Each structure stands twice: as C-alpha cells, then as structure tokens.
Amino acid sequence: MEFVVEEGKRVNEECSTLILPALSIGNVGQLAVDLLVSSTGANRVGYLDDPNLLPCVGNDAYGPLPCGDIALPLEVYESPSSATTLAQQRSTVAKGMMIKFAENIADFAASSGKKHVIVLSSLDFQRLHHNLDMSRCVLLLGNYFRGPQVYYLSNVEANGRDEHCERLGFGRLNEYDSEGRCWKYLSSVFDENCKEELTFPSEDELEDIDYYPSLPFAALFSAFKARGLKVTCLLCYCSEGDNIPDAFLLAEAASKLTGLTPDKFHGEEGGKWQIPYSWKSMYGAPPDMSIF
Amino acid sequence: MPEVPFSGNTVESSLQDKSCNIHSLTSSSTDDKSSILLVSVQLHVSPERSNLVLRLLICQDIITKRVIIMDSIQSRNFRGRLSPDETLAAKLETSSEKKAATTSRVNLDYFPSGSVIDGLSASLLSRCQVKNIRCSLVVSWPEFGPSVIRFVGALLKSIVPSLDVGSVNKDLEKYSSRKDAWIESDLYT
Numbered sequence: 464m465e466f467v468v469e470e471g472k473r474v475n476e477e478c479s480t481l482i483l484p485a486l487s488i489g490n491v492g493q494l495a496v497d498l499l500v501s502s503t504g505a506n507r508v509g510y511l512d513d514p515n516l517l518p519c520v521g522n523d524a525y526g527p528l529p530c531g532d533i534a535l536p537l538e539v540y541e542s543p544s545s546a547t548t549l550a551q552q553r554s555t556v557a558k559g560m561m562i563k564f565a566e567n568i569a570d571f572a573a574s575s576g577k578k579h580v581i582v583l584s585s586l587d588f589q590r591l592h593h594n595l596d597m598s599r600c601v602l603l604l605g606n607y608f609r610g611p612q613v614y615y616l617s618n619v620e621a622n623g624r625d626e627h628c629e630r631l632g633f634g635r636l637n638e639y640d641s642e643g644r645c646w647k648y649l650s651s652v653f654d655e656n657c658k659e660e661l662t663f664p665s666e667d668e669l670e671d672i673d674y675y676p677s678l679p680f681a682a683l684f685s686a687f688k689a690r691g692l693k694v695t696c697l698l699c700y701c702s703e704g705d706n707i708p709d710a711f712l713l714a715e716a717a718s719k720l721t722g723l724t725p726d727k728f729h730g731e732e733g734g735k736w737q738i739p740y741s742w743k744s745m746y747g748a749p750p751d752m753s754i755f
Numbered sequence: 756m757p758e759v760p761f762s763g764n765t766v767e768s769s770l771q772d773k774s775c776n777i778h779s780l781t782s783s784s785t786d787d788k789s790s791i792l793l794v795s796v797q798l799h800v801s802p803e804r805s806n807l808v809l810r811l812l813i814c815q816d817i818i819t820k821r822v823i824i825m826d827s828i829q830s831r832n833f834r835g836r837l838s839p840d841e842t843l844a845a846k847l848e849t850s851s852e853k854k855a856a857t858t859s860r861v862n863l864d865y866f867p868s869g870s871v872i873d874g875l876s877a878s879l880l881s882r883c884q885v886k887n888i889r890c891s892l893v894v895s896w897p898e899f900g901p902s903v904i905r906f907v908g909a910l911l912k913s914i915v916p917s918l919d920v921g922s923v924n925k926d927l928e929k930y931s932s933r934k935d936a937w938i939e940s941d942l943y944t
Contacts, residue, residue: 518878
C-alpha cells in the first residue's frame with residue numbers, strides 16, 4: 464500500500480487519531496465517514512493506493528458543488544482542528560484479500576504515527592434478534608429498543624472492554640471472545656511471532672459464533688491491535704435500506720469518543736452536520752412523472 | 756489472462772477478436788517526435804484483473820505523457836436517468852489534466868457526483884492520478900448504437916485530427932449493435 468500525498472498538501476503530524484470504515488451491511492461506516500468529512504471540513508491530503516482494493520472513481524463527493532476533483536477508492540482527509548485523520552474507503556476489497564488489506568492499512572497507521580484508530584461499521588440486525596437474551600431486552604414494537612444503540616469493541620482490556628466507552632453509554636460487544644477459534648486465527652495471522660498455524664473455518668464449517676470475526680471490522684481490529692495501536696470499533700445493528708439515520712448514530716458516537724463537539728463542525732448555520740453533496744442522489748433519479 | 760480463450764481470434768487484428776490490441780500512430784512531422792498509441796480493449800477485464808492489465812499498459816514499458824480513456828456509462832453504477840434514445844457523455848480528469856490549458860482538454864461536463872465508474876478504466880484513471888499523469892476518462896451512453904459511435908468518432912477526430920474516422924464509421928456501426936451482442940458469448944468461437 465502506497466500513501467501518496469496530494470500535490471501541494473502536507474500531512475499534519477498532530478493528527479494522531481484515525482477514523483475509518485469497515486465495509487458492512489448498509490455501508491453505514493462509509494456513510495458515517497462521509498458525514499464526518501463533510502461536517503468537519505476535513506481536507507483531502509492524499510490517497511492510499513492498494514492493489515487489494517477493487518477500482519472505482521467518481522466526481523467529488525462532498526461539494527458544496529462537484530468541481531471535477533476525482534474521488535479514488537481510498538482517500539485520506541485531515542481535520543487539524545480536531546487532530547483527526549479520516550480515511551474513506553469507496554470500493555470493496557478483492558475476495559480473499561481482506562487479511563492483506565488489513566495488514567497494509569495497519570502498517571500505514573503505525574508508520575504515520577497514529578495513536579488511536581476508530582473503526583466504524585455495522586452488524587446485521589437479524590443477528591441481534593437471534594442473540595436476544597434477557598440482559599438486552601429488545602422490544603420490537605414500532606422499532607423501540609431498550610438497550611444501547613451503539614456497541615463497541617476495544618483492545619484497552621483483554622475482554623474488549625473500555626471504561627471510557629462504558630461511561631459514554633456504548634454497549635460492549637459481548638460476542639467478542641479472544642479465545643474463540645476465529646478470533647484466535649485473526650490474532651495469529653497478524654502476529655509475526657506466532658508459531659501456531661491456525662486455519663479459518665471454511666464456509667460450510669462456519670457457525671453463528673463465527674459471524675462477528677468473519678466481518679471486515681474484525682480483521683482491521685486484529686491488525687491494528689497487533690501493531691500496538693489503541694483500536695476501538697464502533698458498531699450499530701441495522702438492516703439494508705435507508706441507513707442515513709444509522710450513519711448519524713455512528714458519526715455522533717465517533718464524535719463523542721474523540722471529544723468532538725458539533726460547534727467545532729463547519730456545517731450550515733454554524734456547528735451542525737453537513738450532508739455530503741453525493742447523498743442528494745443516493746436513491747437514484749426521481750420517478751418519471753410523465754407516466755402519470 | 757488464462758480465463759480468456761483465444762480460440763476464434765484472427766492473426767490480423769479484427770474487431771471481433773477477444774484481444775487487447777495496441778496500435779501506433781506516429782506523426783509524419785519531422786518536428787514532432789511524439790507518437791500516439793491507440794489501445795483497443797476488446798475483452799472483458801474483471802475488476803480483480805484490472806490492476807494487472809493497467810500495469811502492462813501504462814506502468815511498465817509504456818511511458819505516457821497523457822492518457823485518454825473511453826468507456827461506457829455503467830447503468831448499474833449511475834444514479835441518474837439513462838434513456839436508450841438519448842446520447843450522453845461526461846468526463847473525469849486527473850488533477851494534472853485539470854491544470855492544463857482549457858483548449859487542450861476534452862470539452863464535456865463532469866460526471867455527476869454520487870455515480871461511480873469501476874473496472875479497468877477506473878483503475879487506469881486512478882493510477883494516472885496517483886502518478887500525476889494527465890488523463891481524461893470519457894464515458895458515454897448508450898453502450899451500443901450508431902449515435903454513440905458517431906459521438907466517439909467525432910471525439911477521436913478532435914483529439915487526433917489526422918485520424919480518418921469517416922471511412923470506418925460504417926464498419927463500427929455494424930459491430931456496435933446490441934442485437935449482435937450474443938455473438939460475443941464465450942460459448943461460441
């Protein structure tokens with residue numbers, strides 16, 4: 464993976480926090496990063512060129528009007544006012560290459576002096592329903608939930624717990640089990656000193672407990688952890704559909720975690736979330752009214 | 756690429772071949788030492804293979820100063836309305852292309868924000884951006900048909916005035932027909 468600084472730009476070494484998405488159901492992590500880039504007025508400082516990412520290009524996603532600046536698959540933005548670097552991933556990782564991709568991006572984070580990495584992602588809502596237990600008490604009456612809306616996984620403590628996240632009201636991802644076969648596999652893959660040769664179960668062998676470590680956020684978590692970086696995954700349960708509210712949820716959670724407050728944003732009317740220009744056409748063109 | 760069968764290809768390059776052909780157009784002027792390469796990609800390159808093909812085209816033996824890529828708008832990635840009766844075209848450019856003199860650039864509106872282009876052309880444009888090479892990606896719609904062929908021909912003529920597109924237009928229109936697309940199937944040689 465090559466980090467290419469955009470012409471005329473320089474990297475701010477004070478930006479010690481990195482926020483990036485892990486691809487997931489509803490693309491919620493990516494939408495949340497879009498919202499953060501747009502609202503904090505973060506500037507693009509460069510690109511990450513990785514052969515494991517499938518190619519895609521587009522026009523500038525943020526606006527206020529698209530001016531023809533091309534958008535690439537993996538871009539790096541900086542918001543010096545919040546000491547935060549944001550990486551936006553727009554295309555998928557080639558099949559079978561997630562481990563290599565995670566390794567590469569962890570290398571980038573470590574070599575560029577990042578201290579804390581925040582991974583934004585989402586989980587299939589059907590899994591929450593499936594894992595229903597009394598301590599979570601989920602009521603599906605008009606989508607009313609009793610329970611945290613944002614979950615987290617951290618490497619601050621061995622069991623995934625982080626006191627700071629607890630105080631912010633995030634729910635710990637109880638399904639994390641560092642001794643589980645898939646989590647152990649991920650740890651071993653990124654650990655240069657690991658002599659144990661473990662294998663990831665094949666698709667036919669996967670069980671319910673393997674759902675979480677099979678997701679991209681788990682590979683990223685394990686890779687950053689192996690590089691000695693503090694990593695926090697922020698997750699929300701959702702379904703495919705209109706995932707804008709989920710994006711706001713995750714973006715707000717990331718803001719709380721980094722100490723960002725809305726008055727530091729550069730949104731319209733001062734200090735509010737700014738909707739990225741590219742979201743205006745998220746659901747395609749309006750219907751053809753001439754048929755009526 | 757092992758997944759691409761060459762059976763059915765001709766020795767002389769043909770529009771019906773599943774191949775990637777590179778043609779050289781050298782300027783006849785003694786003062787102009789530059790040459791133009793025309794690359795015709797007549798086979799499907801999967802996104803996973805795009806990086807491999809792009810390195811063969813512009814990152815190793817071929818050193819380019821400027822690249823112009825022509826592709827079709829992919830309806831699955833386009834967020835606007837695409838009518839089969841309407842010819843559309845748009846562009847994306849690298850930063851170095853944007854900085855060049857307006858008269859030397861392709862005169863088209865930018866591709867709308869929110870829609871994306873993937874595949875080999877995206878891979879090429881991305882690489883040119885990273886390597887600071889002047890590059891324009893022109894995408895047109897519809898994918899097939901005489902109207903888009905005429906548009907592409909006119910565009911090529913504006914970029915390479917010495918190209919005689921008029922004499923080949925009829926042949927190109929013959930090959931660019933959706934109803935003949937089944938002949939391109941891998942089942943037949």
